[in-house]
Amino acid sequence: MPDVTHILSQMEAGDLSAAEQLLPLVYDELRMLAAARLSQEKPGQTIQATALVHEAYLRLVGAASGRSPWNGRGHFFAAAAEAMRRILVERARARSRLKHGGGRQRCEFEEHLAVAEDRVEELLAVHDALDELARHDPQAADLVKLRFFAGFEHQEAAEALGLSRRAADRLWRLARTWLYQVLKDEK
Template sequence: MPDTPRNPSADAEITCMLASIREGDTDALRRLVPLVYDDLRAIAHGRISGERNDHTLDTTAVVHEAYVRLVDGEGRDWRDRAHFFAVASSVMRHILIDYARMKGAKKRGGGVVPIPLGEVQAGRDPDFVDVLELHDALERLSMHDERLERIVECRFFGGMSMEETAEALGVSVRTANRDWRRARAYLYDALRS
């Protein structure tokens, strides 16, 4: 998503459809799919691209599972495009965690879904970290500052630009940049040990 040029009219159309969904228009869900599908695929592809060659989770499966969870979820009160993708980021995070736990339960040590640590801590060579370790670190981070956890979900799991992240969280870009630096520093320290 950060590398994709924003289309203000498409953003407005998505926001309009999300408003229709909030008002109970079930047909708006069907019309929303083609507008968000490519972005959801890009997010999912970015998150699973570092996996082993023998993994069974693919981009399409993640997108379909995320979409099912998004539309079947109780709260469909998405404010706008940025908020929708922030929620989608969180959903995809939990899909990856559920997948890693399931794989780990089937085969001890088999639940590793490697994620490039370099994506969390810019400027480092990409090491890989278990998604469950990252999840645990994010859980601890949220106890200190929930917004820092949400910024990681948007940026890392959602692939959102800093501007989109700031918009989704209702903060300035400057605040989002500062929070992103703090979150990465925390995660770097937490995942090194």
């Protein structure tokens, strides 16, 4: 199994293909963590997405020996946000299937992520437009993933991506505006 720290350092060095290896690792870790958490919590409770991501980070990177935990942080969080996005989208799709007559599914951990009932459509729409945004400006897309899918606060997201507050403000404004235009355009 490839080492997350190693992947991150590869990415730091410019090897962006390493990201493809990072994502499944983070994804699995998140699911595992969630499952572990759920076993300790009472049924019917929810898990905070942000906390999960942070915990995953500490487990996968923070404990790695000999390296500053802050190296490659942006890449990690971007990957984590992407993982959260996929999880949420899966859940949203499942929900919308359910609404249209699908049977009840087994209670999975995604069920316990508090996706607001009314956000399903919005979530899927943003998800679709996000790939296009990522083609134009990957960092803007990462910011959206962190804030929208991983529930990061603005300041947290800015730090995770290694952006100054002002740069993050600008990027956020641009990303929101552009996505809004795209979504409006589709309607």
